[in-house]
Amino acid sequence: MTARLIPLSALLLGSLFLLIAGGINGLILPIRGLNEGFSAFSLGLLGTGWAAGYVLGCIYTPLLVAGVGHIRVFGTLAATAAIVILLSSMFPNPWFWIPLRAVSGFCFAGAAMIVESWLNEEVDSSIRGQVFGTYTMINLVGSTGGQLILIGADVSTPWFFMLAAIFYCLALIPTAISSNRAPAPLFEVKLNIPQLWRNSPVAVFAVLMIGIANGTFGALAPVYADRIGLDLTTIVLFSSLPILAGAAAQIPVGRASDRFDRRKVLVFLAIIALAATSSFLFMRPETALANILIGSALGAAIFAMYPIVVAHASDHAAPGQYIRTSGGLLMLFGLGSIIGPFIGGLAIMLFGPMGLFGTIFGAHLLMAIFSLWRIGQRAQVAADDKASFQSAPLARNMTPETEVLADRQNQV
Template sequence: MRRNLLPVMALLLGTLFLFLGNGLYGLLLPVRGAAEGYSNEVLGLLGTSWATGFVLGCFVAPKLVMRVGHVRAFSTFVSLISVIALLSGIIIDAEWWIVLRAITGFCTAGTSMIIESWLNERATNESRGAIFSFYISITLIGVVGGQMLVGVFDPTTTILFMICGIVYGVAVMPTTMSTAASPQPLKSLKLDLPLLYRNSPVSFVGILLIGIANGAYGTLGAVFGTRVGLDAATIASLLSVTIFLGAIMQFPAGKLSDRIDRRYVLAALSALAAFAAVALVFIEPTSATWIFILVGIYGAAANALYPIAVAHANDFAKPDEFVKVSGGLLLLFGIGTIIGPTIGGPVMTAAGPYSLFTVTAIAHLSISAYAIYRSRLRAAIPAEDRENMPNLPISASPLSTPESLSLDPRAAPLPEQDEEPQFRTGTSG
């Protein structure tokens, strides 16, 4: 393990500080915005603009990196994020924050793609799993650690914005000082929606709805906490708990989906997430303990859905289509993440903070119903013919880039075969 990770430790150290800043800045803005009296619609647009910039960055950033090189591009992206974080503490203005947040999303896509391609370049088939697992763990620790900092200092002052700038400044150092050779040019995947739907209608519809639900809660969860009277430290703990529980739930859920029809697992987890969301809407608990319990159940179920949906799509894909199918679903998830906060903000304004979970409940109930409906129309791949899901969280951060898919062990080159491989097929519809 140590031998596999030593060549990329500088990159991983920079990644830790990058996601530490991302976690802090991503939670700080809605908490500070709510304290400033910004409307739910405006706070929702912060998430929409970030996701829009991120998705755009997945398409455009590779071309910029090819022009100036990985190190210069990475330094520029991180420096710009640092400047924007500091500007956000100086310019307390909703319209400026929305614009700056889009630029941050774009730059975050660029930095993530550079790190992921760099790690992939250094990985071998033998070390790919270890590096991928450690990378995901680093991003998870960084995001949660950054969120917890919001509860340490007063978010209504400029100190947390200054800490963001410092953390991002440190993030650029290990990567620019690394002696690791620059990787090959980044890949920009095209989103082939008809192909994705033909391959797996459940994954296509499910990933879009998962993006809507996760985008709504990921952006407005902090606003919900503020509106129901939780302090900054409690809000940070609440969001961190849902991330951890979701990561833990992926292990048993993934194992179960390897043994039975993955669509049944998707339907059950979606129903559980919807149940917790409906309970929050109807009970409207005022006790922080009950909020933690119900939101914890919600987070555990909701955050385990994405990798199962991707695995189901790959059950019906050709062996060499993993990156193309998963990359397309990843960008489709990004589109849902753009939609979710845009819907969630006005709904919260019209019906109160707990109505945020009305949006997620509708999305999850739709996933459950559609998965069951599709299971009646198309036979599942037999369990013995499926490739087991790796025991790795797929997405610790709000979004990953298509470059991260090359690190997944399932994207490793297949061994040569003497005979023509028999691809799995199924009737779509």
């Protein structure tokens, strides 16, 4: 297996650098913004800007690649992302940062799509599963590793902005010198909500709520931690460890969803999320350990939900429609990620730091109620007709090309 991965090492290394840069970029902005006195609402809009740019990147990058080619577009996107993070350091103003964050999201999505399309072209079916697993691990290590670099940092300096820019530039090198042939055209995702709804109402409603909850936590967890007086190291851990917990939870959750009604597993996770957010709302933990532990329990639930929703939609998808279904759900997740930070930032501004968990609580309560109602309306899929559950990278880092790389049972 190792020998077969060596030809892909340049692409995987470029992806690692890209994800490290994205991890630093995503956390240094809210932390530095807090030091600059930015409002919770404006910091929430950073998350909204990122998600909007990310969705647009997934939609329009295939058109750019079709015009000038993969290598030129990748180089342009990585260089632009480096310029954007440096401009953010030079002009610390929230209303300047928000559009820059949208540009960053566009660049990150497009660059990730191109790397994944390269992997798709180079991988044959015999090792696709192992390559996807390796890529998933790189995604997790890069994203969380980039965040953990900030532990104990002096965020008042431009050093970490420059470090993120360096990693964006480093991502250029492996792909620029790679001898791998240019990949096929990128997959173009189309969002057809009526068709997705006919396929699975639970998947459509749940993925929108998951996007709202995950987008809110991802954008505003540092704001909550700062508002209650936690130090920088704890802020970083509070933002990063829930992601690791969610990745670890995907294994047992996936096995349970293959065995039982996926909607019931989703409701179970929603109940855990409701319990965790209730702990924040009513217990109001003050110590670093208590916040990290409850936050990790919340992360184990909310960051394991997305693959279940995709698997449930895949169970009901027509033959040959898996990629279109999963790509459409990813766009809906992105729309939720646009809405969530806006609502969460407004809630924190109006009600204080606990507004974060009030927003997340509301999203999961609605999802649980709707899922329970649908369970009574439609029988579960027979075990023999279920698609295989596939663990996934962080949904906020996924693109339509990620779904192609996964090559699940119902892939076109």
